[in-house]
Amino acid sequence: SQKIEQNSEALNIQEGKTATLTCNYTNYSPAYLQWYRQDPGRGPVFLLLIRENEKEKRKERLKVTFDTTLKQSLFHITASQPADSATYLCALDENTGFQKLVFGTGTRLLVSP
Amino acid sequence: EAQVTQNPRYLITVTGKKLTVTCSQNMNHEYMSWYRQDPGLGLRQIYYSMNVEVTDKGDVPEGYKVSRKEKRNFPLILESPSPNQTSLYFCASTLGRANTGELFFGEGSRLTVL
Numbered sequence: 606s607q608k609i610e611q612n613s614e615a616l617n618i619q620e621g622k623t624a625t626l627t628c629n630y631t632n633y634s635p636a637y638l639q640w641y642r643q644d645p646g647r648g649p650v651f652l653l654l655i656r657e658n659e660k661e662k663r664k665e666r667l668k669v670t671f672d673t674t675l676k677q678s679l680f681h682i683t684a685s686q687p688a689d690s691a692t693y694l695c696a697l698d699e700n701t702g703f704q705k706l707v708f709g710t711g712t713r714l715l716v717s718p
Numbered sequence: 719e720a721q722v723t724q725n726p727r728y729l730i731t732v733t734g735k736k737l738t739v740t741c742s743q744n745m746n747h748e749y750m751s752w753y754r755q756d757p758g759l760g761l762r763q764i765y766y767s768m769n770v771e772v773t774d775k776g777d778v779p780e781g782y783k784v785s786r787k788e789k790r791n792f793p794l795i796l797e798s799p800s801p802n803q804t805s806l807y808f809c810a811s812t813l814g815r816a817n818t819g820e821l822f823f824g825e826g827s828r829l830t831v832l
Contacts, residue, residue, distance in 0.1 A: 648823030705763070708760045
């Protein structure tokens with residue numbers, strides 16, 4: 606069966622450290638993968654997109670990698686800040702010919718001062 | 719300001735009382751969709767629309783209806799709500815695959831069915 610897995614346990618790190626979140630998937634062949642941030646009671650907000658032919662993408666303190674062999678994406682936040690505390694969702698394109706994103710359940714990140 | 723607007727944001731209703739959650743976007747997006755979010759299950763797509771008068775079922779369409787009579791609006795209709803439809807609902811829109819495929823989400827509508 607098709608699955609997208611993100612660590613359901615919260616990730617606690619100290620301010621200034623690098624946070625690394627994992628997204629694993631099975632039985633999908635996505636054309637691209639996206640990462641979203643969601644704050645409590647709010648809608649998800651798009652952060653980054655990485656395509657299947659890209660190994661790495663960066664945006665300010667954010668970095669995403671995409672390994673189609675391992676079927677895994679890693680999401681890094683460097684020099685993390687308490688304001689980075691949120692739930693981070695990965696979403697992949699089902700690659701069925703039109704826009705169909707399937708979401709993981711998200712990982713909650715807590716950055717302590 | 720580019721946005722997706724949902725109403726109501728919060729609603730408590732009773733089983734069987736028809737309700738509509740409205741969604742409107744001001745970005746001229748062709749693609750719109752509805753998701754529900756439940757603890758441990760993540761975001762699941764209910765219905766989507768690729769353009770005016772073009773709608774199709776997502777992964778969990780049972781108990782819901784949609785319509786797309788205008789490009790900017792995509793209401794979600796619960797004809798006879800049941801307690802298992804208690805959830806947090808999100809409307810989203812996008813230009814589609816040709817662009818980044820980035821989804822723009824509304825702020826959510828928290829629905830409780832008693």
